[in-house]
Amino acid sequence: MSHRPSSGLAAVSTALLAMSRQMEVRDVLKTIVASARELLDAEYAALGVPDDHGGFAQFVVDGVTDEQWKAIGPLPRQHGVLAAMLHKAEPERLADVREDPRFGGWPDAHPELSDFLGLPVRDGDEILGALFLANKRCPKPEGSCGFTAQDEELLGILAQHAAIALTNARLYERSRELTIAEERSRLAHELHDAVSQKLFSLRLTAQAAAALVDRDPARAKGELQQVAALAAEAADELRAAVVELRPAALDEDGLVHTLRTQVQVLDRAHTARVVFDSPGIRALPAAQEEAVLRVAQEALHNALRHADAALVTVTLTRHGQGVRLTVADDGRGFDPGTVRSAGRHLGLVSMRDRAAGAGGALTVTSAPGEGTTIDMEVPGG
Numbered sequence: 001m002s003h004r005p006s007s008g009l010a011a012v013s014t015a016l017l018a019m020s021r022q023m024e025v026r027d028v029l030k031t032i033v034a035s036a037r038e039l040l041d042a043e044y045a046a047l048g049v050p051d052d053h054g055g056f057a058q059f060v061v062d063g064v065t066d067e068q069w070k071a072i073g074p075l076p077r078q079h080g081v082l083a084a085m086l087h088k089a090e091p092e093r094l095a096d097v098r099e100d101p102r103f104g105g106w107p108d109a110h111p112e113l114s115d116f117l118g119l120p121v122r123d124g125d126e127i128l129g130a131l132f133l134a135n136k137r138c139p140k141p142e143g144s145c146g147f148t149a150q151d152e153e154l155l156g157i158l159a160q161h162a163a164i165a166l167t168n169a170r171l172y173e174r175s176r177e178l179t180i181a182e183e184r185s186r187l188a189h190e191l192h193d194a195v196s197q198k199l200f201s202l203r204l205t206a207q208a209a210a211a212l213v214d215r216d217p218a219r220a221k222g223e224l225q226q227v228a229a230l231a232a233e234a235a236d237e238l239r240a241a242v243v244e245l246r247p248a249a250l251d252e253d254g255l256v257h258t259l260r261t262q263v264q265v266l267d268r269a270h271t272a273r274v275v276f277d278s279p280g281i282r283a284l285p286a287a288q289e290e291a292v293l294r295v296a297q298e299a300l301h302n303a304l305r306h307a308d309a310a311l312v313t314v315t316l317t318r319h320g321q322g323v324r325l326t327v328a329d330d331g332r333g334f335d336p337g338t339v340r341s342a343g344r345h346l347g348l349v350s351m352r353d354r355a356a357g358a359g360g361a362l363t364v365t366s367a368p369g370e371g372t373t374i375d376m377e378v379p380g381g
Contacts (some may be wrong), residue, residue: 027167029060032162036133037062040151043135044111049128050086054078058081061194071109079332080104085120092118093152095145115140119149119155123163202230221222255289256281256316259296263314266300272309278316281323288378291358292325297346299374307331307372321380328373333366
């Protein structure tokens with residue numbers, strides 16, 4: 001038995017490192033459950049996050065196939081032993097959960113559980129969830145529980161750190177929600193300042209053309225040409241806003257695929273040629289991938305809106321353990337110092353802030369008549 005504590009603590013350390021690498025709540029829950037099951041060598045593990053209506057907002061299992069889980073049916077309710085862990089906030093270690101007076105049965109497709117170890121996941125006085133294991137893989141004397149007091153102690157350590165990981169993941173998701181809200185607010189201001197003004201000018205120009213049709217057809221034709229130009233500019237503004245509002249499917253598709261898709265959309269929407277190249281990069285942490293995507297979007301927006309470019313290239317390459325983003329155009333270029341002194345930033349401040357927030361750096365190379373190149377480097381995870 002003397003080897004057990006050290007091996008158990010090593011396994012806990014491995015589990016904690018795995019949890020610390022995850023930032024999304026769902027991923028953290030899956031890692032907690034898989035780590036607990038492997039740590040204590042159980043057939044089944046689950047973690048339920050309660051809602052405010054007597055059920056579970058999320059319920060993650062390990063040891064059950066997708067087909068079995070679908071056959072089991074709806075998420076369980078907060079009753080029986082699960083409810084006891086959530087309401088009393090005490091561990092439960094049972095030789096046979098089916099013999100417990102609180103046991104209320106389970107669906108036909110549910111696996112048979114016998115010995116049981118459960119613990120609440122707590123953050124101070126708040127109970128974040130109920131973590132439990134069942135069917136310890138070991139010889140069990142008749143009527144005894146395969147889970148030991150030492151197992152309960154190890155699971156308790158894991159549950160404490162699981163609470164920290166889960167709390168951090170929730171804070172991360174909330175910060176992303178705030179970022180999205182800020183982005184939408186910024187876009188709303190841009191739409192008001194740019195598109196709304198163009199639409200207002202378009203309406204006035206159209207009215208002027210209508211008044212001139214009979215008495216001065218030549219001037220009316222000129223006004224109508226201006227209407228067409230204003231409409232085209234407004235359409236470009238709207239397309240850029242739609243691309244930026246569209247959720248970036250980074251979790252499902254990854255940075256390379258998401259950026260390639262957006263470049264293809266812009267290439268179809270604008271007269272300028274927009275191309276993308278990436279020789280293959282490793283995945284980055286979610287926050288860094290989002291920063292790279294947002295900087296690329298801002299740089300593309302500037303190139304297509306202000307630069308009068310014929311060609312815009314977007315390149316992602318490896319840079320040590322991280323990546324380097326390059327957005328270059330052959331447009332009119334500008335003097336970065338003049339832009340700063342005039343109080344116009346072309347999004348440069350927000351791009352530098354995003355790069356710094358991801359632990360990277362951003363450089364701008366441009367001069368009148370020589371195009372513009374935006375370089376962003378971010379470290380790996």
